[in-house]
Amino acid sequence: MPVFVLMLEVLTSLPQNLLFDLGLIFIAAAILAFIAKIFKQPLIPAYILAGLILGPMALKIIHDVEVINHISEIGIMFLLFLVGLEMELKKLKNVGLVTIFTGALQVVLTFLAGYAAGLFLGFNTINAIYAGLVVAFSSTMIVIKLLFDKKELNTLHGRIILGILFVQDIFVILALTIFAGTSTFTAAAVLPIIGKFIALGTIAYLLNRFVAYKIFRVAARNSELLVLLSIGFLFFFALLAYLFGFSVSIGAFLGGITLANLPYSQSLIARISSLKDFFATIFFVALGLQLTVPSLSIILKPLLIFLVMILLLKPFIIMLLLSLMGYDKRNSFASSISMAQISEFGLILALSVDNMAPELFTIIILLGIITIGLTSYLMKYDLWIYMKLAPLLSIFEKLSKKHRRIGAEYKNHKKVILFGANRMGQVFIRSLGNRMKRYLLVIEFNPELIEKLEEKKIATMYGDMTNPEVLNRINFKHAKVIISTVPSGMDNLILLKHLKKVKSKALKFVTAHTLEESFELYDAGADYVIIPQIMSGERVASFLEKYMDNKKGLNKVKKEHLKHLLEIDSER
DSSP, rough: HHHHHHHHHHTTHHHHHHHHHHHHHHHHHHHHHHHHHHHHHHHHHHHHHHHHSSSSSTTOOOHHHHHHHHHHHHHHHHHHHHHHHHGGGHHHHHHHHHHHHHHHHHHHHHHHEEEEEETTTTOOOOHHHHHHHHHOOOOHHHHHHHHHHHHHHTTTHHHHHHHHHHHHHHHHHHHHHHHHHHHHOOHHHHHHHHHHHHHHHHHHHHHHIIIIHHHHHHTTTHHHHHHHHHHHHHHHHHHHHTTTTSSSHHHHHHHHHTTTTTTTHHHHHHHHHHHHHHHHHHHHHHHHHHHOOOOOHHHHHHHHHHHIIIIIHOOOOOHHHHTTTTOOOHHHHHHHHTTTTTHHHHHEEEEEEEEOOOOHHHHHHHHHHHHHHHHHHHHHHHHHHHHHHHHHHHHHTTOOOOHHHHHHBBOOSSEEEEOOOSSSHHHHHHHSSSHTTTTEEEEOOOOOHHHHHHHTEEEEEEEETTHHHHHHHHTTTSSSSSEOOOOOOOHHHHHHHHEEEEEEEEOOEEOOOOHHHHHHHHHHHOOOEEOOOHHHHHHHHHHHHHHOOOOHHHHHHHHHHHHHHHHHHHHO
């Protein structure tokens, strides 16, 4: 205890200026982030906790809170600039009508529920609107990071999630635009704002169409100039938005969109991310600095109600909508549970508006800490949770028209059974001759892929390999080879256990991402475990050895490879 007191005395005796405040912020954030990383926790709650410790609720050693808030706005600008950089408008074509419809309707329904809850809890109209917006959106940054870590970005549910998040981000920007311009929502107040936003968007379009590519093509010759020019674009649009009466964050987002379709956008994202992380850390710490917790009796009831809406109601709505659009309960569940948190936008909103009730501000910050913290566990153990809830979720499967149409029982004799028609599965199918395809049965849970395979006269069955009902409908007795390209060790373990139960004598090829998974799968009865990263690395090494001194042969292989890639692209 004396040591702690001594340390506190030293800290409070430091000069009261911005340099030391920032130093303390990053020291505290680094320590807590390190601890969070050790225990595999998300970093954002750690940053907010650093602000709580340094701020008025604990040590009270940060003095220039207002200046810190101003600096944190730069973090918001960089965050939205990067969101804009990644938001190529042509991606709307790739997410499909399902995710556009689901994302839009989910936002509307969840917002209305949150708004109604806000009014019920006694908040005024504007604060009830804030509450609805906070409940409606999910965290793009957190969810994408967790999907990437799980190697599920290219799975069906991963693409569904990305599509919904993309639609949500569009709604976020529209909301930010309106709230930046007015706190009243009459037609007379809103229409001029929309008009100015269209004008600002027109400027962004013209710069993107006629200017950006030309100047960035020159700047790309020097990496330093490339980064500097992109930051210049960020602040140019931020100042332009300010002159139009909008938040500088809106301008930063439009600046990102202006550069999104440039061939250098991914390079810019990689180079600017470190700056974003620097300022975003200050932003999240600033949230903690401003947090003051009133009486528990005041915030407990609304906190619990909004938690129920975020953790249960929002996933329920998403799962219901996806089921009605024809998706199975497994993918619908995995997509819905990934959305059970509030967005960074909710935190940005809390810091940006001046008329938010203090108790609502506190509730939003606590919602951020709790739901973002829980998300890592919900997504990590989503299969385990799904298996426990599967019987209760059957009602959602019954809602799927597509499931009823193509989920028929398949008892025909097939010598080769393939689980998963993803990228690896497609390569396998393509490599088979027409004669062998007659002996092939593909089990897939993506209705779109099922339809494409049926057009090619390939035997298919709609289903999820983790569903015992699906496995029981398959005739494994005559199978000679069973292949799973599904990139989930847990899913493949379930399959292998079932094959052992039915005493299948087929050769079993399954997929793993890690050495640990491969050992488990071998123990479970796999004849061979495919580890794509290792196989591709070995193939590349062999390829380099073969053609390193054979430029003529390499050019021939290059032409054949390009032809092959074009064939694959035409089939997508």
